[in-house]
Amino acid sequence: MSNSPDVELRLPAESAYVAVLRMTTAGLAARLDFTLDDIEDLRMAVGEACALVLEHSDPGGDLHATFDLSDGSIRVAVSADTTVDTDPDEDSFGWQVLTALTSDVRTSREGHLNWVSFTVRSSIAA
Amino acid sequence: MSGPESEPGREPAHGSSGVPTDLSALNRRRRTPLTARQISTRELSNSLFTELTHPDTSDARRIDCRDELVRLHLPLVDHCARRFMNRGEPLDDLVQVGTIGLIKSVDRFDTERGVEFSTYATPTILGEIKRYFRDKGWAIRVPRRLQELRMSIGAVTGDMSQELGRSPTPREIALKLGVSVEEVMEGIESANAYSTLSLDAGDSGEDGQSNSMLDTLGMDDEALAHVEIRESIKPLIEQLPPREKRILMLRFFRGMTQSQIADEIGVSQMHVSRLLNRTLAQLRTSLSEVS
Numbered sequence: 001m002s003n004s005p006d007v008e009l010r011l012p013a014e015s016a017y018v019a020v021l022r023m024t025t026a027g028l029a030a031r032l033d034f035t036l037d038d039i040e041d042l043r044m045a046v047g048e049a050c051a052l053v054l055e056h057s058d059p060g061g062d063l064h065a066t067f068d069l070s071d072g073s074i075r076v077a078v079s080a081d082t083t084v085d086t087d088p089d090e091d092s093f094g095w096q097v098l099t100a101l102t103s104d105v106r107t108s109r110e111g112h113l114n115w116v117s118f119t120v121r122s123s124i125a126a
Numbered sequence: 127m128s129g130p131e132s133e134p135g136r137e138p139a140h141g142s143s144g145v146p147t148d149l150s151a152l153n154r155r156r157r158t159p160l161t162a163r164q165i166s167t168r169e170l171s172n173s174l175f176t177e178l179t180h181p182d183t184s185d186a187r188r189i190d191c192r193d194e195l196v197r198l199h200l201p202l203v204d205h206c207a208r209r210f211m212n213r214g215e216p217l218d219d220l221v222q223v224g225t226i227g228l229i230k231s232v233d234r235f236d237t238e239r240g241v242e243f244s245t246y247a248t249p250t251i252l253g254e255i256k257r258y259f260r261d262k263g264w265a266i267r268v269p270r271r272l273q274e275l276r277m278s279i280g281a282v283t284g285d286m287s288q289e290l291g292r293s294p295t296p297r298e299i300a301l302k303l304g305v306s307v308e309e310v311m312e313g314i315e316s317a318n319a320y321s322t323l324s325l326d327a328g329d330s331g332e333d334g335q336s337n338s339m340l341d342t343l344g345m346d347d348e349a350l351a352h353v354e355i356r357e358s359i360k361p362l363i364e365q366l367p368p369r370e371k372r373i374l375m376l377r378f379f380r381g382m383t384q385s386q387i388a389d390e391i392g393v394s395q396m397h398v399s400r401l402l403n404r405t406l407a408q409l410r411t412s413l414s415e416v417s
Contacts (some may be wrong), residue, residue: 023315030296030311036283037293037383039314040399044406093359093409100378123292123383 005066005077013063013080018050021065021078028067029074034122042074042120045101048094049078049116056084056114064113072124077117079110088116168242171198175237195232195243196225202244203228206251215262220255227254275313278303280396284388293385293395317396362412370405373398 009024011017022043029039050063057063061081068075087107088095099105102118109115177183178191207220231247239246260273282302286294294302296310303310363371369391376382376390384402388395 026314027311030307033295033297035293035295036299036314036395037385039296040384040395044402093413097378097406100381124295 006069007067009065009067011063011065013054013057013059013061015050015054017063018047018054021050021063022046024065025067025074025076028069029120029122032069032072032074032122033124034074034120035124038120038122041101042076045098045118045120046076046078048097048101049076049118051094052088052092052098052116053078053080053082053114055088056080056082056086058082073119073121075104075117075119077115079113079115081112082114083112085109086114088114167198168244171195171243172237174198175235175243179237192232196229199228199232199244199247200225202247203251206248207255209252210255210259215259220258223258224251224255227251230254272313272316275303275305275309276317276396279310279313280317280394283385283395287385287389287395293383317399359409359413362409366405366408370401373401374405377402 007024007028009021011020025046026039026043029042034042046065054063057080064077064079066077087109095105098116098118102120105116105118107114107116174191174195178188178195183191203221203224207217207224210220211217227250228247231243231250234250235243235246257270261270279299282299283294286298286302290298296307296314300307300310363374366374373387373391376387377384382390384398385395388398391398393401
C-alpha cells in the first residue's frame with residue numbers, strides 16, 4: 001500500500017464492523033463532495049471488498065482499512081489477517097460487483113495480510 | 127398532566143378589564159353539570175376554551191378545562207382511529223396515539239382563528255396516527271427528526287437530480303435544506319435502517335441475532351467462492367421479480383447510476399438503493415441455501 005495513507009482504520013475482523021467501515025467511507029466521500037450515487041457505490045464496494053477479505057480471515061484478527069483521498073477520487077484498501085494463502089476468487093459474486101462499481105481493483109499480499117484495493121472517482125471531478 | 131400556560135407565581139390580576147361579561151354566567155354553568163350536559167359539545171368546547179385562555183382563570187382550573195376538553199373530544203379520536211382499522215395495528219394503540227394528537231391540538235388551538243376546534247384537531251389526530259404507521263415501518267427506531275430529515279433529503283435529491291443532471295452531493299443538499307453536511311449524512315445513514323417487515327423477518331441471522339440491512343452487505347459468505355455456486359446464480363436472477371431484475375441489470379450490466387435507474391423506473395434513488403441492497407442480500411441468502 002502507499003507509504004502513508006491519509007486515513008487508517010483498524011477494526012475487529014467481524015462482519016458486524018463492516019457497517020462502521022461503510023459509514024466512515026461515506027463520511028469521507030461526503031467531505032470530498034462525491035455525489036450521492038458515488039457514495040452509494042463506494043459504500044457497496046466497501047461492503048463487497050470486506051466480504052472478500054473476511055472470507056478467509058482469522059477469527060479474532062483485525063480488519064484493516066486505508067484511504068487515500070485526493071481531489072475527486074478516493075482509493076480504498078481493506079485487508080484482514082489470514083493464514084490462508086489464497087487470492088480472492090475473481091469469479092465470485094462479490095468480485096464481480098466490486099469490478100463493476102469501481103476501477104483499478106487490485107489484490108496484493110503483505111505478510112499475513114490479504115489486501116483488496118480499488119478506486120472510486122467522483123462523477124463531478126473536473 | 128400540567129397546563130401548558132401554567133405559570134406558578136403569577137396569579138392573574140384582579141379586576142382585569144378584558145373580562146367578558148358572561149364569565150360569571152359561564153362559571154355558574156360549569157358548576158351545574160346538569161345544564162352542561164344539555165348544551166352541545168360545540169358550545170361546551172367553546173366555553174371551555176374561552177375559560178382556558180382567559181387570563182383570570184386559575185392554573186388549577188386551567189388543568190381541569192384542558193382535561194375536560196380532551197375527554198370531550200375523545201369520540202373524535204375514536205372516529206379517526208376507526209378509519210385505520212384492519213391495517214395491522216390494534217385499534218387501542220391507534221386511539222392512544224390519536225389521543226396524543228388530540229392533546230396537542232387542545233394545547234395549540236388558537237380561539238382567535240375562528241375555526242371550529244374539531245376542524246382544527248382532525249388533521250392533527252390523523253397526522254399522529256399516520257406517523258405512528260410510518261414509525262412502525264422502521265426496522266430500527268430512528269428518531270423522528272432523522273426520519274423527517276430523510277424524507278426531505280429524498281424529496282430534494284429528486285428535484286436536484288433533475289436540475290443538475292446528476293445526483294447532488296451531500297454539501298449541495300445541506301445548502302438547500304439549511305442543515306450541515308453531517309446531518310445530511312446522518313439522514314442518509316438512517317435511510318438504511320428503513321425496511322419493510324418482511325425484509326426484516328427474512329434476515330434473522332443464523333446466530334440468532336437479527337441484523338439490519340446495513341449489516342448484511344458485508345457478510346462473510348464462503349459459499350460465494352465456489353464456481354458452481356456462481357452458476358447457480360443465473361436461475362436465481364431469473365426468479366427475481368421483474369423490477370428487481372431490471373434494476374440489477376441496469377446497475378451492473380448497463381452501468382447506470384442509482385439516480386438514472388430511479389428516473390427510468392420512476393421511483394426515488396433511495397428506493398433504488400434499498401431494492402438493490404435487498405436484492406443483493408437475497409441473492410446472497412439464496413446462494414448460501416443452495417450450498
